[in-house]
Amino acid sequence: NLERSLNDTINNYNQDPFVRDFQVLSTSMNNFTLAGMPAYTLEATYTDIELGPQHLLVVEAIVDNKGYAIQYSAPPETYQRYFPIAERMIESFEITQQLQQQQEEEQQPQQNQEDSFSAIPGLF
Numbered sequence: 407n408l409e410r411s412l413n414d415t416i417n418n419y420n421q422d423p424f425v426r427d428f429q430v431l432s433t434s435m436n437n438f439t440l441a442g443m444p445a446y447t448l449e450a451t452y453t454d455i456e457l458g459p460q461h462l463l464v465v466e467a468i469v470d471n472k473g474y475a476i477q478y479s480a481p482p483e484t485y486q487r488y489f490p491i492a493e494r495m496i497e498s499f500e501i502t503q504q505l506q507q508q509q510e511e512e513q514q515p516q517q518n519q520e521d522s523f524s525a526i527p528g529l530f
Contacts, residue, residue: 408435411466411473412446419452419462428452440467440474441501451482461485465496474501 412433419428431449438445445467454460461482466475476499478492479485 408444408446408466408468411468412448415448415464415466415475416450419450424455426453426455438465440465440476440496441469441499443467443469443501457481463489463492469501474499 412435416428416430419425422428429451431451432447433449434447435444438447445465448462448464450462450464452460452462459482460479462477462479464475464477466473468474476496478489478496480488
């Protein structure tokens, strides 16, 4: 459920030992989509103990009882500058079936754990 997931996200930030002064600026339910599915949005500010002040956007959808979230955070002075890029990335997000990848993995011989490659072309 999106509302419970949103509350969990807020609680996680409030309890994170690396986060100070977490302040929710806005939340929205079902006014936004992620991969074509209803999503919540959370916009907040906080201070990361290593990075300093941050502005945060979280967008999360639940598909087949799995949460898919994209988080964009940046220092307040650069957040708006890169927001259009983050927004385009969020809008382009797709959830694809893993069936083809699973079939390919089943056909491959067992790999030694020391081998480090991905079954997905282009990933290392």
